Amino acid sequence: MASNKEALALVVDIGVGMSQTAPGFDSPLQITSDILQMIVQRKMFQQSKDELALILYGGDETNNDLADENNYQNISVVFSLSSANWHLFEEIQKIKPGNNPADLIDAIVVAADHLRRETEGKRGYAAKRVLLFTNAATPFNDHSLKVILDSLRLQDITVDAIGPSWGQEEEEDGDENDRPDSPTQTNGHNEDSASARPTTNGHQHHHRNQKKPLTPQQKTGIRIINDIVNTTEG
Structure with a gap:
């Protein structure tokens, strides 16, 4: 059987930082939701053979195979790897x-x-990819990052990332936010581009995205996410 489909895990940050925005602007989480709906709609309408999973982190629930009392908490697999359908859209x-x-x-x-787990022993997968949606506002621990990156490479899993169009804290930060390997883009995966806009009834939706300076945490997070994307050749 020819390898002709992708296994794609959509990983979404739903933490507090993703819902914070000024009145009159769309939150990063709302923008993310719109982009996700667009991706799933396209997969369905094109009758794509690709399979998708939806994983949320930062919520109240924990539902994943790695979780115990102290580890991998507040991370939920809400849609297991399968073809795009209306259940995923909902x-x-x-x-x-x-x-x-x-x-x-x-x-x-x-x-x-x-x-x-979902692809082991099965044929037909041309690629396995994690697509991360976050504004990098929440602190995280990267002490085991090298081991994790080695494991991702061994499993031929690439990582891409999408984030809202962050503002610039200083003039010299502008180039970093426009780099092709920034989490605001996905290095060539056009259907998942953060600049794409979902449409409703044929009318293009323009997001009202609040531009504000990056926090030190976001700068650190973006740098580490870029390292992950580049190391896995996402």
Whole structure:
């Protein structure tokens, strides 16, 4: 059987930082939800053979195969790897902001583990990919990052990331936010581009995205996410 489909884990940060915005602007989580709906709609309408999973982190629930009392908490696999369908679309529409801390590195590990479990022993997969949606506002632990990156490479799992169009804290930060390997883009995966806009009834939706300076945490998070994307050749 020819390898002609992708196993794609959609990993979404629903933590507090993703829902914070000024009145009159769309929150990062709302923008993310719109982009996800667009991706799923396209997969369905094109009758794509690709399979998708939806994983949320930063919420109240924990539902993943790696979780115990102290690890991989507040991370939930809400849609197991399968072809895009209306059930997945509805799960995306039901996404609500969470109030709990969750580690984005842990979320990537859960996603990679899910892809491994769901594709192991099966044929037809041309690629396995984790697509991360976050504004990098929540602190996380990267002490095991090298081991995790080695594992991702061994499993041929790539990581891409999408974030809202962050503002610039200083003039010299502008180039970093426009780099092709920034989490605001996905290095060539056009259908998942953060600049794409979902449409409703044929009318293009323009997001009202609040531009504000990056926090030190976001700068650190973006740098580490870029390292993950580049190392896995996402």
